[in-house]
Amino acid sequence: MKESLMPDLDRIDKNILRHLQSDGRLTNAEIAKAVNVSPATCHRRTQALFEAGHILRVMGHVNPASVARGTLVMVGVVLDRSTPESFAAFEAAVSDMKELLDCHLVAGDFDYLLKIRVSDMNDFNTMHNKMLIALPGVRQIRTFFVLKEIKENAPLAF
Structure with a gap:
């Protein structure tokens, strides 16, 4: 999928994307009524948006x-x-962790930033002791408990 997909999108395509982002x-x-096109046109355009890689997936937020x-x-x-080998080993090890929502290779103080959901602090402590410290190549882990979620999974602005 190419990175600069935006120029291919016209006003109707962007409106379809906005509506799907707000309510999948x-x-x-x-959607057709909201963007002022026929249902057949809307379906054809939505399918084209999927095929072109503009829409990756539609899912419910639990x-x-x-x-x-x-x-x-x-x-x-x-x-x-x-090293590429240490990154690959770490990424392979975290890929099956059910508690892990996101894993990002980042620049800065950390190599990776993980977003994890657990039931409570005790659940995280168990996970930390059994899984996180056993991950390959880990030298340091810094943990930040989120006190309040201000904005999460906001729709993309375009």
């Missing part, structure tokens, strides 16, 4: 507290070495 449950007919994952933890990880 909208029907094709509802309330974390309702499924016992109300505690959000950000974790900064520093590896022993900055």
Whole structure:
């Protein structure tokens, strides 16, 4: 997928994207009415947006507290070495962690920034002791418990 996709999008495409970002449950007919096109045109354009890589997926946003994952933890990880092999080993090890929402290779004080959801502090402590410190190549872990979520998964502005 190419990085500069924006020039291919016209006003109608952008409106379709905005509506899907705000509510992925909208029907094709509802989106068509909102963007002032026929349902057939809307369906064709939406399919084209998927095929071109503008829409990656449509999914529901589950309330974390309702499924016992109300505690959000950000974790900064520093590896022993900055080599392709150490990065690959770390990334492979975290890829199956069910508590891990996001893992980003970053520039700055950490090599990786992890976003983790757990039920509570004790749950995180167990995870830390059994999983995080056992990850390959980890030299340092810095943990930040989120006290209040101000803005999360905001729609992209374009």
